[in-house]
Amino acid sequence: MMTFTQIVTRVANRLNKNVNDTTVTARIKNEINDACQEKWHSYAWSFRWREYPLVLSPQVTGSTLTATNGSQAVTASDTPFLSAHLGQWLRFTGDSTQAWYRIIAVTSSSAVTVEPAYQGTTGGTKAYQLCPTDYDLPMDLTDLGRVKITIDARPLEIQHQLMQDGYFQPPLSAGIPYGASLYTQDWTKTTYSSGTIAGTSGTNTLTGTSTSWLSNLLPGDEISGITGDANTYRVQSIQSDTSLTLYNFLTTSPSGASYTATRQFQAIVRFQPCPDKAYVCFAKGLRRYNPLVNDSDVNELIMRYPFAVIESTVWREASSSPDQREDSLYMKSEKMWQEAMAQDTEILPQTNYQPIYDARLGYR
Numbered sequence: 001m002m003t004f005t006q007i008v009t010r011v012a013n014r015l016n017k018n019v020n021d022t023t024v025t026a027r028i029k030n031e032i033n034d035a036c037q038e039k040w041h042s043y044a045w046s047f048r049w050r051e052y053p054l055v056l057s058p059q060v061t062g063s064t065l066t067a068t069n070g071s072q073a074v075t076a077s078d079t080p081f082l083s084a085h086l087g088q089w090l091r092f093t094g095d096s097t098q099a100w101y102r103i104i105a106v107t108s109s110s111a112v113t114v115e116p117a118y119q120g121t122t123g124g125t126k127a128y129q130l131c132p133t134d135y136d137l138p139m140d141l142t143d144l145g146r147v148k149i150t151i152d153a154r155p156l157e158i159q160h161q162l163m164q165d166g167y168f169q170p171p172l173s174a175g176i177p178y179g180a181s182l183y184t185q186d187w188t189k190t191t192y193s194s195g196t197i198a199g200t201s202g203t204n205t206l207t208g209t210s211t212s213w214l215s216n217l218l219p220g221d222e223i224s225g226i227t228g229d230a231n232t233y234r235v236q237s238i239q240s241d242t243s244l245t246l247y248n249f250l251t252t253s254p255s256g257a258s259y260t261a262t263r264q265f266q267a268i269v270r271f272q273p274c275p276d277k278a279y280v281c282f283a284k285g286l287r288r289y290n291p292l293v294n295d296s297d298v299n300e301l302i303m304r305y306p307f308a309v310i311e312s313t314v315w316r317e318a319s320s321s322p323d324q325r326e327d328s329l330y331m332k333s334e335k336m337w338q339e340a341m342a343q344d345t346e347i348l349p350q351t352n353y354q355p356i357y358d359a360r361l362g363y364r
Contacts, residue, residue: 001298001302001303002298002302002303002306003295003296003297003298003302004029004032004292004294004295004296004297004298004302005295005296007032007302007306007309007310007313008025008028008029008032010310011028011031011032011310011313011314011317012024012025012028014310014314015314015317015318017317027317028313028317029292031313031316031317032292032309032313033291033292034316035309035312035313035316036289036292036299036301036302036309037289037291038312039301039308039312039337040288040289040301041142041288041289043341043344044143044146044286045300045301045344046344047300047304048286048287048300049284049285049286049287050140050284050285050286050287051282051283051284052137052138052140052141052219052282052283052284052285053280053281053282054135054137054149054269054280054281054282054283055278055279055280056132056135056151056177056271056275056278056279056280056281057082057084057085057132057275057278058132058174058275058276058277058278059129059130059131059132059174059274059275059276060080060129060130060132061093061127061128061129061130062076062078062080062127062128063125063126063127063128064076064077064078064080064124064125064126065092065124065125065126065127065128066123066124066125066126067092067118067120067122067123067126068118068122069118069119069120069121069122070117070118071117071118072104072113072114072115072116072117072118073111073112073113074090074101074111074112074113074114074118075110075111076110076111077110077124077125078110079109079110080109080110080130081103081106081108081109081110081111081112082106082109083106083215083216084132084215085103085106085112085130085132086103086104086105086106087102087103087104087134087268088102088103088130088131088132088133088134089101089102089103089130089131089132089133089274090102090103090112090114090128090129090130090131091128091129091131092118092120092126092127092128093127093128093129094126094127095119095120095121095126096120097119097120099119099120101114101115101116101118102114102115131174131274132274132275133270133271133272133274133275134183134268134269134270134271135268135269135270135271136218136263136266136267136268137182137218137266137267137268137269137283138218138219138220138283139218139219139220139221139263139264139265139266139267139288140218140219140220140234140235140236140287140288141220141267141283141285141286141287141288142285142286142287142288143285143286144160144182144184144267144285145160146285146286147182147283147284147285148283148284148285149180149269149281149282149283149284150281150282150284151176151177151279151280151281151282152176152279156177156178156179156180156271156281157178157179157180158179158180158181158182159179159180159181159182160181160182173273173274174273174274174275174276175273175274175275175276176275176276176277176279177271177272177273177275177279177281178272178273179271179272180269180270180271180272181269181270181272182267182268182269182270183267183268183269183270184265184266184267184268185265185266185267185268187264187265188263188264188265188266189262189263189264190262190263190266191260191261191262191263192213192216192217192260192261193225193258193259193260193261194210194211194212194216195208195209195210195211195212196208196209196210196211196256196257196258196259197209197211197226197254197257197258197259198254198255198256198257199250199253199254200250200253201249201250201251201252201253202249202250202294202296203249203250204236204245204246204247204248204249204250205243205244205245205246206223206243206244206246206250206254207242207243208241208242208243208244209242209256211241211242212241213238213240213241213242213243213244213261214238214240214241215241216261217235217238217244217261218235218238218263219235219236219237219238219287220234220235220263220287220288221234221235221261221262221263222234222235222261222262222263222264223235223246223259223260223261223262224259224260224262225258225259225260226252226254226257226258226259227254227257227258227259228252228254228257229250229251229252229254229257231248231251231293232293233246233247233248233250233293234246234247234248234290234291235247235261236290247290248290248291248292248293248294248297249293249294249296249297250294251293251294269283304340305336305337305340307336308333308336308337308339308340311329311332311333311336312333312336312337314329314333315329315330315332315333
C-alpha cells in the first residue's frame, strides 16, 4: 500500500523532478488531491457508500409553557427543551390560532426563542405539542439525489425540495414516519469550539476535554484552527463527547489545544409524521472526498488503484510544464481509470453508473 508521500516520490521520479524541492512536492501534492477528488466524485465507487444512523426524538407534550403575545421568548416551569430541538416545531394546543412556531434558539432546558413571535393570548401553564421532525444530515454525504433513508428496515418515500411544492410542512400527527423531505441550505457556517483537544502526530484520533461532540458535531465537519497546526481535518466518526476519529492523520501532537469545528453547508431531512417514539433510522449515500494532508495519509483510490492516481498526477504535472507528451499521458491515465471503474463495477454493479465527469469534456 502506497502512502501520500510515496505517490509524490513516484510522480517526481517519473518526470525527473527534484523530490527535495519543496515547491515541486507541494505542487504535486495538490495535483494528487485534484486527481483523486475528480475521480472520486465522477463515479459511484462501491467504497463511497456509507450508512449514517439518525436517532429520532419522540413528540413531547405538556402543559407548563409561558408565552407573551408579541414576544418570541417561551419559558417552561419544567425542563422539556434539548439542544436537539433547535429548528423544530412548537404548537400551543389550547390556542384558537393553532399556529406552528419554529424554535430558532434553545437558550436553556427551560427556555427557547420561537419564530414568528407568539400570536396567542398571554399566559402560563399553556398546553403544547413539541414535534422534532427536522434532522441534520452529515456534511459527509454528497449527491443527495441518491440518498436512501430506511426506518425499521423499511425504505421511506423521499421528496426533494424542488419537487415537493409545499409538501411535508409542519406535522399534523405523530406516529412511525412514512416519508421524508430533503432540504438544502447553501451556507450555515455552524461552529463549535468548546473545550480543548489532544492528539498524537501520525494518528487520526482526537481526545477532548470539556467537549460535547455527540450533540454538536457530525461526520464531515471540518476541524481547523488547532493551536500550532495550520491544516484542516475532516471528521470521520464521533465515538463519544470526548473522542472522535478523523479521515486524516495529524501532522502535529496538540495538547490542551484550542480548535474550531465548522459545518459550512447543510442538508436537512424532515420526517412525516412526527415520530411518536425514539426511532433509529439510517441514511445511506455517497460520501465526499477528504483531502490527503499527512505524508502517511491514504485513501481508497490510492489503496486500490495507485498507478491510476500516479498516471493522472503525472499528466497534470507534465501539462503544467508544458510537456509534448501531454496527450499520450492523458490517454494512458484515462485508460487506467476505465480499467479501475470496470473492476469496481464487477464488485457492485447495481449501484454504479457511467462516469458523470470528464477532465476535458466537463460534465456529461
